Amino acid sequence: MHIVFDHVSSGSALQNFCLDFTAWGCTVLHDPTEQYSQAVLSVLMGLDDIDAGNLWLDDKTHEEFLTHHPLISTLGYVFDEGIMLSNLTLRENLLLPWRKRFEGEPEKAFNADLKNFMQQLNLKIDLLLRPASISPAERKFMGYIRAFMLKPRLLLIDDPFYLLNKTQRNQMFMFLNRQKHLQPMLIASADDEFMGDIASQVINLTGICSV
Amino acid sequence: MTQEHKKKSFVGFFLFIADTIYELAHIRSNRHVSLVVVMRQILFTGVEALPLIGFIALAIGGLVIMQGYAFLSTFGQGIWVHKILVLVVVSELSGIITALVVIARSGTAISTELGNMVVSREIKLLKSYGISPIGYLVLSRIFGVMIAMLVLTIYFNIIAVLGGWLFSQFFNHLEFRAFMNDFLAVLMLPQVLMSLIKSIIFGWIIAITASYQGMSVINASTEVPQRTIKAVVNSIFAVIITDIAISWLFWMLG
Numbered sequence: 001m002h003i004v005f006d007h008v009s010s011g012s013a014l015q016n017f018c019l020d021f022t023a024w025g026c027t028v029l030h031d032p033t034e035q036y037s038q039a040v041l042s043v044l045m046g047l048d049d050i051d052a053g054n055l056w057l058d059d060k061t062h063e064e065f066l067t068h069h070p071l072i073s074t075l076g077y078v079f080d081e082g083i084m085l086s087n088l089t090l091r092e093n094l095l096l097p098w099r100k101r102f103e104g105e106p107e108k109a110f111n112a113d114l115k116n117f118m119q120q121l122n123l124k125i126d127l128l129l130r131p132a133s134i135s136p137a138e139r140k141f142m143g144y145i146r147a148f149m150l151k152p153r154l155l156l157i158d159d160p161f162y163l164l165n166k167t168q169r170n171q172m173f174m175f176l177n178r179q180k181h182l183q184p185m186l187i188a189s190a191d192d193e194f195m196g197d198i199a200s201q202v203i204n205l206t207g208i209c210s211v
Numbered sequence: 212m213t214q215e216h217k218k219k220s221f222v223g224f225f226l227f228i229a230d231t232i233y234e235l236a237h238i239r240s241n242r243h244v245s246l247v248v249v250m251r252q253i254l255f256t257g258v259e260a261l262p263l264i265g266f267i268a269l270a271i272g273g274l275v276i277m278q279g280y281a282f283l284s285t286f287g288q289g290i291w292v293h294k295i296l297v298l299v300v301v302s303e304l305s306g307i308i309t310a311l312v313v314i315a316r317s318g319t320a321i322s323t324e325l326g327n328m329v330v331s332r333e334i335k336l337l338k339s340y341g342i343s344p345i346g347y348l349v350l351s352r353i354f355g356v357m358i359a360m361l362v363l364t365i366y367f368n369i370i371a372v373l374g375g376w377l378f379s380q381f382f383n384h385l386e387f388r389a390f391m392n393d394f395l396a397v398l399m400l401p402q403v404l405m406s407l408i409k410s411i412i413f414g415w416i417i418a419i420t421a422s423y424q425g426m427s428v429i430n431a432s433t434e435v436p437q438r439t440i441k442a443v444v445n446s447i448f449a450v451i452i453t454d455i456a457i458s459w460l461f462w463m464l465g
Contacts, residue, residue, distance in 0.1 A: 047335050071341035083336045086328070097340040 001058060001154050001184075003044070008053035013039030016053070023154055025200025026180040029188045034159075036205050037188030038080070041156045044186075045077050069153075072101045076152035080159040082140030084131035091127035094146045101150045110149070117145040121175055136163045144172070148183060157187045160194070173198070220427070227345075227423045231353065234346040248347075252355020256317040257362050263316075267308055268367040272374030275299055280382050293393045296375050302402045305367040306409040307454055310417065313360055314446045318421040321352055322442035325425025326435035334426070344426070353418040360414030364406060405461045412457070413450050420446045 005019040014036060021027070031037035042048040043055060046066065057065040066074065084093045098110050118125075121141050131139055140163045147155055160176065161169045176185070177198050187194055195202055279292040325348060328334055334344045376390045424442035428434045 045339050047338055071339075077339040079332065079336065079339075081332070083332050085333050085336065086331070087324070097342075100340060100342065 002056070004054075004056035005040070005043075006054040006056060008043060008055055009051045010039060010043050010048045011051070013048075014043065019203070019205075021201075021203055023186050024184060026176070026185045026187065026198055028194045028199040028202045029186065029205055030190070030195060030202050031188060031205040032190050033206065034190050037190075038158055040205075041077065041158050041186070041188050044156060045075055046071065047077075072097060072150060072152070074153045076147040076150050076155040078143055078147045078155065078157040078160070080162040082136060082143035082163065084139055084142065086131055089128050089130060090125065090134070090142055093131065094127075094142070094149065097146065098149055113149050114145065117148060120178070121145065121171065137165065137168055140164065141168075141172075144175070148179065151183065153184065155183055155185045157185055157189075160187055160189055161191055169193075223427070224423055227426070228419060230345050231349055231419065234343055234350055237346070238350070248351035249355045249358075252317075252352050253359050253362075255320070256313060256356050257359030260312055260316055260359075260363060261366065264309060264312055264363050264367055265370050267312070268305070268370035269374035269377075271304055271308065272296065272300060272371030273378035275371075276375040276378045277381070280379065284382070290393070292379075293390075294397045296372065296394065297398050297402055300371045300375075301368050301398065301406050303454070303458070305364050305371065305406055306413055307450070309360060309363045309367050309410065310413040310450045311447070313356065313363070313414070314417055314421075314443055314450070317356055317359075318417045318442050318446050319439050321356075321418065321421035322425040322439040323435055325349075325422060326428035326438050327432070329426065329428040330430060330432050330435065349419075349422040349426070352422055353415060356418035357411050357414035360410045360417070361407060364410035368406065401461060401464075405457060409454060409457050412453055416449045416453060417446050420449060 001024075002022045003019070005014075005017050008017045009015050010017075017036065017040075019040070029037045029040060039048065043050060044062075046062065050062070055062040060068075084090070085096070088096065094114060095107075095110060102109070114127075121144070123138070123141055123145075125134055125138060125142070131142075134142075144157075147157075157176075160172060164172055173193060176187075179185070180198060180200070187199075275296055276292055279295040283291050283295075325334075328348070334348075337344045337347055372391075372394060375394075376385070376387055379385050379390060421442040424438040424445070428438050
């Protein structure tokens with residue numbers, strides 16, 4: 001997916017921001033100052049408004065592109081904090097976007113996919129619990145599973161290691177390394193680990209033109 | 212609050228109403244507006260409020276009969292006590308008191324819940340699925356509160372009449388059938404209709420005001436109680452003004 005930020009201003013985070021790149025494989029937005037990366041992903045998802053400038057996706061404006069391509073099948077988002085809807089169970093939290101994405105598909109497919117991802121991440125959690133009943137790191141893992149199950153064209157991941165301890169980081173790193181061949185990703189991170197083997201390409205946001 | 216801010220929030224409220232109408236018009240594309248969420252809202256707003264509403268209705272019905280009978284019987288006009296029960300309880304008090312209970316329980320709950328969802332970025336999560344938070348969260352609450360208000364008002368009226376009959380036993384031993392015959396003789400269809408129309412409109416006002424205030428939280432948890440207070444105050448004002456307007460309209464229509 002060809003993404004162009006053309007003098008984009010959004011809130012206080014992005015001011016006259018320019019960036020032109022093609023996301024493929026595992027693209028890492030390396031942002032040691034953590035100044036822009038989250039805002040870039042938020043604007044891409046349409047969570048933050050664009051006050052000025054243009055955002056182009058495959059040579060179409062963001063709005064025009066999303067009119068023809070449903071957001072849920074085009075872009076997925078893993079929040080840094082592993083956010084879940086607090087009034088739903090974990091299973092309902094995963095099922096809600098899945099049903100929207102794969103309308104009419106039998107729940108059997110959902111169950112099989114979920115089991116597969118939970119095994120890969122070595123998770124043993126009662127899915128009938130509410131999100132408040134599990135640890136923030138477990139919520140984050142479930143957030144990853146939810147996003148990967150939607151199989152979007154490009155998955156945006158904000159600060160992949162946030163809330164995870166060293167063991168969980170290693171586990172997640174291996175998981176992402178396996179998934180990068182199956183799911184195109186755009187990772188925003190300040191961690192140097194993502195500069196190495198996992199990245200298909202690294203875009204360094206330090207000193208990017210934002211005035 | 213500055214004049215500019217007040218103006219903005221006034222315009223914002225009407226834009227919010229316009230958004231809900233838009234989402235309602237596109238209800239077919241909002242298939243995720245789940246019946247389960249509506250049922251949960253009815254359970255919380257309606258079913259769980261039954262004991263409190265029942266207690267208040269019983270007391271109000273009884274007190275109206277007691278005071279009315281004590282006053283009217285001094286003129287030998289005790290028969291008119293049923294007319295007072297219909298005019299005061301069915302036409303006016305049932306809707307207003309039920310609305311006040313629903314504001315205190317559900318209005319505050321909706322505003323707080325939605326405000327906390329904004330702070331914990333759950334609203335953004337819904338947006339990231341391409342799901343409209345108004346379609347998913349607000350419409351289901353509006354439906355739930357409107358249905359619950361209607362049912363609670365009918366329940367209030369029934370219990371208040373029963374309370375009236377129970378208390379009337381203290382003054383003259385009237386058979387239930389005789390009491391109901393007198394009551395139904397003065398109960399007119401427009402009064403019942405007015406009571407039901409009011410309850411549905413009050414339900415809409417409470418749900419939309421609480422939802423608007425909840426969704427207006429920007430990012431700090433300290434805003435949540437402030438918005439909840441605004442939801443309560445604004446709902447009470449709106450409900451009373453609407454009550455006067457509907458009563459006046461029915462009075463004009465005769």
